[in-house]
Amino acid sequence: MFGIKDKIAIITGASGSLAGSIAKSFAEAGVKLALLSRKESSLTELIEEINAIGGSAKAYEADILDEKSLETVKDQILSDFGRIDILLNIAGGNLPGATIGVDKTIFDLSIDAFKTVTDLNLNGTVIPSIVFGKAMSEQKEGVIINYSSMAVERVITRVAGYSASKAAMENFTRWMAVEMALKFGEGVRVNAIAPGFFIGKQNRALLTNEDGSYTQRGEDIIRNTPMKRFGEVEELNGAVQFLSSDAAKFITGIVLPIDGGFSAFSGV
Numbered sequence: 001m002f003g004i005k006d007k008i009a010i011i012t013g014a015s016g017s018l019a020g021s022i023a024k025s026f027a028e029a030g031v032k033l034a035l036l037s038r039k040e041s042s043l044t045e046l047i048e049e050i051n052a053i054g055g056s057a058k059a060y061e062a063d064i065l066d067e068k069s070l071e072t073v074k075d076q077i078l079s080d081f082g083r084i085d086i087l088l089n090i091a092g093g094n095l096p097g098a099t100i101g102v103d104k105t106i107f108d109l110s111i112d113a114f115k116t117v118t119d120l121n122l123n124g125t126v127i128p129s130i131v132f133g134k135a136m137s138e139q140k141e142g143v144i145i146n147y148s149s150m151a152v153e154r155v156i157t158r159v160a161g162y163s164a165s166k167a168a169m170e171n172f173t174r175w176m177a178v179e180m181a182l183k184f185g186e187g188v189r190v191n192a193i194a195p196g197f198f199i200g201k202q203n204r205a206l207l208t209n210e211d212g213s214y215t216q217r218g219e220d221i222i223r224n225t226p227m228k229r230f231g232e233v234e235e236l237n238g239a240v241q242f243l244s245s246d247a248a249k250f251i252t253g254i255v256l257p258i259d260g261g262f263s264a265f266s267g268v
C-alpha cells in the first residue's frame with residue numbers, strides 16, 4: 001500500500017537540503033528521479049550519492065519561474081521516462097531582504113524583496129504544478145506535494161513576505177486539489193506538507209550560534225515545540241512517501257504539519 005517503486009518523480013530545488021534528503025529516500029524506495037536545478041552542476045554530488053545506493057536519477061536545468069524552460073524540461077522528462085507520477089515542489093525559501101530587521105518595523109520592509117519572495121514561493125509552485133500537472137491530467141494519475149511552512153499556521157515575527165506567500169501557496173494547494181478531482185477525476189491528488197523547524201542552509205545562522213548553542217530565536221522555537229527539539233530533515237520523508245503512495249489515495253487538498261507539536265501548542 002505504501003509502495004512507490006518504479007514511480008517517476010520530479011523534484012524542484014533539488015540542490016537544497018530537504019530535497020537532497022527526500023531524493024535519497026525516494027531512490028532507496030525504488031523511485032526514478034528527475035532532479036531540477038537552475039545549475040545542473042549543483043546536482044553532480046547528489047546524483048553520485050544516488051548512484052552509489054543503486055538508485056536512478058537524472059539532472060535537468062530549469063528555473064521554476066520560467067514557464068518555457070519548464071516546458072522544455074517536461075518534454076525531455078517525458079521522452080526519458082515516459083510519464084510523470086510525482087511532483088515535489090520543494091524550491092522556495094526566505095530571502096534576507098524580505099525579513100524585517102530586529103530594530104525595524106513593517107514600514108522598513110523592502111517592497112521589492114516582498115515581491116521577489118512572493119514570486120519564488122507562490123509562483124514557483126504554481127508554474128511547475130501547471131506545467132507538470134498537465135501531463136498528470138492527461139494520464140489521469142499523479143501526485144503533487146508542495147512544501148509549505150509553519151510560518152503559515154502561526155505568525156513568525158519579522159518574516160512577512162515568506163509567510164504570506166506560503167499561505168497563498170497553501171490556498172492554491174487546496175484550490176488545485178479541488179480543480180483536479182472535479183475536472184480530471186480522482187487520480188490526480190494535490191497536497192502539501194508544512195515542516196516545522198529543521199536546521200538547514202537557510203536558517204542555521206538564525207537558529208544556532210557558532211558554538212552550537214541556540215540563538216534567542218532558536219530558544220523561542222524550542223520553548224514553543226512540545227517535543228523540545230528541532231526536526232531532523234529525514235523525519236519529513238516518511239510523510240512525503242505516504243502522501244505519494246496509494247495508502248493516501250483518498251487524501252487530497254490537505255496540509256500535513258510535521259512539527260513536533262508546534263502548531264498544536266498554545267505555548268502555555
Ligand SMILES: NC(=O)c1ccc[n+]([C@@H]2O[C@H](COP(=O)([O-])OP(=O)(O)OC[C@H]3O[C@@H](n4cnc5c(N)ncnc54)[C@H](O)[C@@H]3O)[C@@H](O)[C@H]2O)c1
Nearest residue numbers: 013015016017018063064090091092093147149195198200
Ligand atoms: N528547512 C526548514 O526548516 C524548512 C521549514 C519549512 C519549510 N521549508 C521549505 O522547504 C523547502 C526547502 O527548504 P530547504 O531548507 O531545503 O532550502 P534550501 O535553500 O536548502 O533549498 C531551496 C532550493 O530552491 C532552489 N531555488 C531557489 N530559487 C529557485 C528558482 N527560481 N528556480 C529553481 N530553483 C530555485 C535553491 O537553489 C535551493 O536548491 C523550501 O520551500 C522551504 O521554504 C523549509
